[in-house]
Amino acid sequence: MANKTKKKETLKAQDLEQERALLAVDDHVQSFVRYLKDERQASEHTISSYLLDLAQFVRLHPELKTEAGYDWSSVDVGVARHHGMYLTEAGIGKSSVNRKLSCMRSFFKHLMRENVIEMNPFTLVNGMRTGRRLPIVLTEEQVSSLLEAPAKYWAHQAQNEDGRGDADFVAARDSAALEVIYSGGLRISECVGMNYEDIDFLASRFKVRGKGKKERFCFLGRPALRALQNYLQVREQKGMAKRREKGPVFLNLKGGRLTTRSLERAFKVYLAEAGLPADCTPHKLRHSFATHLLAAGADLPTVQQLLGHASITSTQIYTHVDIARLIEVYSKAHPKA
Numbered sequence: 001m002a003n004k005t006k007k008k009e010t011l012k013a014q015d016l017e018q019e020r021a022l023l024a025v026d027d028h029v030q031s032f033v034r035y036l037k038d039e040r041q042a043s044e045h046t047i048s049s050y051l052l053d054l055a056q057f058v059r060l061h062p063e064l065k066t067e068a069g070y071d072w073s074s075v076d077v078g079v080a081r082h083h084g085m086y087l088t089e090a091g092i093g094k095s096s097v098n099r100k101l102s103c104m105r106s107f108f109k110h111l112m113r114e115n116v117i118e119m120n121p122f123t124l125v126n127g128m129r130t131g132r133r134l135p136i137v138l139t140e141e142q143v144s145s146l147l148e149a150p151a152k153y154w155a156h157q158a159q160n161e162d163g164r165g166d167a168d169f170v171a172a173r174d175s176a177a178l179e180v181i182y183s184g185g186l187r188i189s190e191c192v193g194m195n196y197e198d199i200d201f202l203a204s205r206f207k208v209r210g211k212g213k214k215e216r217f218c219f220l221g222r223p224a225l226r227a228l229q230n231y232l233q234v235r236e237q238k239g240m241a242k243r244r245e246k247g248p249v250f251l252n253l254k255g256g257r258l259t260t261r262s263l264e265r266a267f268k269v270y271l272a273e274a275g276l277p278a279d280c281t282p283h284k285l286r287h288s289f290a291t292h293l294l295a296a297g298a299d300l301p302t303v304q305q306l307l308g309h310a311s312i313t314s315t316q317i318y319t320h321v322d323i324a325r326l327i328e329v330y331s332k333a334h335p336k337a
Helices: 002-011 017-024 027-038 044-060 077-088 094-113 140-158 165-184 188-192 222-237 260-274 283-295 300-307 312-333
Strands: 205-209 215-219
Touching: 017 027, 017 044, 027 044, 027 094, 044 077, 044 094, 077 094, 140 165, 140 260, 140 283, 165 188, 165 215, 165 222, 165 260, 165 283, 188 260, 215 300, 283 300, 300 312
Parallel strands: none
Antiparallel strands: 205 215
8 A cells, every 4th residue: 555655656756857858859759749740630738648658658757868868779568567557556547547648659659650660559558448438417507506606796796896897797708608618519728719700790700720720610599699899898898809809808806718627617616606616617518518408409520510529429419418418318207117
């Protein structure tokens, strides 16, 4: 048990500056980062995670260090399997283990393309089996309560302020943001990344840049359209930006683009206002969007396109959510269930 505890501490250590500094000047790692950026269109968050995984790998295998950098060709199947065993015993989640192994496979596959190594040792290391968890979704009533929460919360706050300006602005902005997330099935990063020029108000649709910078069209339902137009009017009245001014849609009080972290913090406040569980996240609105569409009769390929999923298998999980709801209702309602 003591050995496992030590491994946990090593794996989660924050002090990896030396390893990351050495990786930053490694030619093969630099080539891998360029590949991730240029060909995979990976986000900065993904690249940072990959570099952290590599830093942890070389921390655990100091024998790879040479005067010239790292000897990647010396990583054989034995080293790869030892690393896989370490990860499975380190006390981290199965999905995290699989993600780290996926990083290693990708990196050594890149080394093969660059003719640095002849075979990828991590192709022989199996990941951990994970039971597929159904996403937790909100009911339509819970969604309605959450969407009404910003206006209610800031109405209370405004009573304690000398002026209502900031409260009215934030209430309108956050109401519009939550409405747009649910209406379009957005990730929170896609919401804060919206620009005015990407919105077609006549067609009630807007363009979104999702993972890998892939673009797709999403739609504005009537409540979302009204909330967005109201916010733009309040924003203009406050002198933040002209209503039709190009650039970020959702602004902070200083006039800059609203960040995901700021919206996530506000989301927790609105959960409390709506009386919803504190562990709920903005992504639950995206899950709820998909599940509610399928429950209302939308076909799976359409929902896949609206969510921006590359594979329909990613979308199929929402059909299981709906089936789970049907089973629950059936069990409660059917006299012979």
